[in-house]
Amino acid sequence: MSTVVDGRALAAKLLNELQDQIGNLTAQGVVPTLRIVQVGDDPASTIYIRNKKRKGASLGIDVQVVKLPETVTQTALLHQIETLNVNPEVDAILVQMPLPVQIDAAAVVAAIDPAKDADGFTPANFGRLWSGDEGPVPATPAGVMAILQQYHVPLRGQHAVVIGRSRIVGRPMAAMLLQADATVTVAHSHTRNLAELTRTADIIVVAVGIPHFLTADMVKPGAAIIDVGINRTAEGKVTGDVDFAAVEPLAGVITPVPRGVGPMTVAELMIQTVALTKARVAHD
Numbered sequence: 001m002s003t004v005v006d007g008r009a010l011a012a013k014l015l016n017e018l019q020d021q022i023g024n025l026t027a028q029g030v031v032p033t034l035r036i037v038q039v040g041d042d043p044a045s046t047i048y049i050r051n052k053k054r055k056g057a058s059l060g061i062d063v064q065v066v067k068l069p070e071t072v073t074q075t076a077l078l079h080q081i082e083t084l085n086v087n088p089e090v091d092a093i094l095v096q097m098p099l100p101v102q103i104d105a106a107a108v109v110a111a112i113d114p115a116k117d118a119d120g121f122t123p124a125n126f127g128r129l130w131s132g133d134e135g136p137v138p139a140t141p142a143g144v145m146a147i148l149q150q151y152h153v154p155l156r157g158q159h160a161v162v163i164g165r166s167r168i169v170g171r172p173m174a175a176m177l178l179q180a181d182a183t184v185t186v187a188h189s190h191t192r193n194l195a196e197l198t199r200t201a202d203i204i205v206v207a208v209g210i211p212h213f214l215t216a217d218m219v220k221p222g223a224a225i226i227d228v229g230i231n232r233t234a235e236g237k238v239t240g241d242v243d244f245a246a247v248e249p250l251a252g253v254i255t256p257v258p259r260g261v262g263p264m265t266v267a268e269l270m271i272q273t274v275a276l277t278k279a280r281v282a283h284d
């Protein structure tokens with residue numbers, strides 16, 4: 001019998017704690033501000049951005065979207081980032097991923113002022129993370145770490161297998177687990193004998209974007225299973241990367257999709273925005 005994580009309840013708990021910090025800022029006349037740059041009309045991005053705006057509004061964080069056409073040029077996008085960088089009223093900036101093919105996403109991310117980097121994706125903040133130093137961190141892996149901590153999953157000396165090596169999830173996830181003294185293996189599309197590897201894992205984080213990718217034969221009984229996948233079925237439903245029905249009875253702790261990691265991503269983004277605002281206020 002496994003413990004199924006309630007990501008919504010945990011996000012609500014963390015945001016309740018954040019409310020006090022926001023109250024302290026507003027008492028000083030400071031409203032945290034987040035600007036989300038959206039390029040094009042990707043339907044999934046529109047849903048995630050709407051969730052972020054709603055959550056920000058309910059907390060007293062000023063979240064606004066800078067919308068640019070799908071056909072925007074690299075130069076115009078970089079110009080927009082620079083405008084936000086130099087605006088003293090903007091505490092935090094995020095460029096919603098994915099970006100259209102004509103855009104060099106790495107160059108766009110690198111143009112964000114690291115002191116306003118809500119996603120923790122800039123090379124400076126990525127370097128800090130891998131060095132074990134403080135700084136903004138990517139929201140999804142930060143949400144996973146919060147889940148593991150709140151559900152008392154031991155990490156020190158445990159074998160964690162991260163499946164996927166993206167900049168948004170896999171790479172920062174590996175750095176955070178390493179920082180927590182886990183022994184980390186990063187697996188990807190070229191990894192051989194994956195099932196053999198995952199069967200040795202105490203913790204598995206899956207972020208590959210393939211429904212039902214992680215099956216019961218790949219899991220050691222009692223392992224913690226974290227599903228970061230968000231896939232849409234033909235019926236329009238959201239499903240993860242784990243064969244939940246088959247894996248759940250085996251797992252120690254398991255996250256569902258939806259209502260697992262997703263709500264934690266939004267919560268951690270709000271936490272990050274407030275942290276950047278506090279750092280700016282302390283610096284001013």
Ligand SMILES: Nc1nc2c(c(=O)[nH]1)N[C@@H](CN(C=O)c1ccc(C(=O)N[C@@H](CCC(=O)O)C(=O)O)cc1)CN2
Binds near residue numbers: 257
């Ligand atoms: N700049 C960024 N772009 C993207 C990120 C990111 O962290 N920074 N991550 C994902 C999308 N994402 C946040 O932007 C995100 C994904 C999912 C959810 C969420 O709440 N999921 C719900 C289901 C919602 C649905 O119906 O689709 C859940 O799992 O319960 C929030 C944010 C890619 N881009």
